[in-house]
Amino acid sequence: MLRITVLIENVTHGPLTCEHGLSLYLEYQGRAWLLDTGTSGAFVRNADALGLDLAAVEGAVLSHGHDDHAGGLPAFFARNTRAKVYARPAARGEYARDTADPAARPAGVDPALFERFEDRFDLADGPRTIAPGMHLVPDGVEHEQSLAVETERGLVVMNSCCHAGADVIVADLLEHFPGQKVYALVGGFHLVGKHGMGSLGKEPEVVTALSRRLTGELGVAEVHTGHCTGRPAFTLMEEASPGQIFHLNTGDVLVFP
Structure with missing residues (x-):
């Protein structure tokens, strides 16, 4: 069984802290794992409030x-002294922020983080298995990768922003794992516009087509999205694929047998 707890996301409906970012706490085959750490250390406070032990993360x-995915790593390292962080080598690169604000600071990870915690990073490229049933698969964006976890219902795929395109990523994974299906896709889809979370970065018909391709042609049964998808795009997807599109919120728990 795979159990996913959303430690941080842009939205919360309860007392937990939210911020622009994403962090997921995974429990799988008796082990704990972490996907991303949000923008700050706020996910640590949420983990404490939920009774989740970050020191136990393997x-x-x-x-x-x-x-907005690596900013909380120093806080994680302060709580956990042993877990490796699996990233692609290009995660050390410098990247511009996708915004209309010309004064916005770069979006990349602070280079000093890799130097200070060099022994905590495992920077390898190419598809690899990090534990039984857990696989990392890179996509066409040089610093991005998906985490695909095997469950009884099929693969549960997590990709926090899907810069390469959510449908492209799923299609590639179906080729990489012949005979398997992607049961669920969890993460953001980078559909928000340059003017904030309330804006739409794609034409409405493009978003509608994406939703229908994911849940139709590609056979994804459940799509759990939020973060950089944005509310306008989420609404369009929900209308296009009713009953299959779900919004991620801080504190949510997803369970896959």
């Missing part, structure tokens, strides 16, 4: 090299 995955 490994962490950095989905890509942006600070």
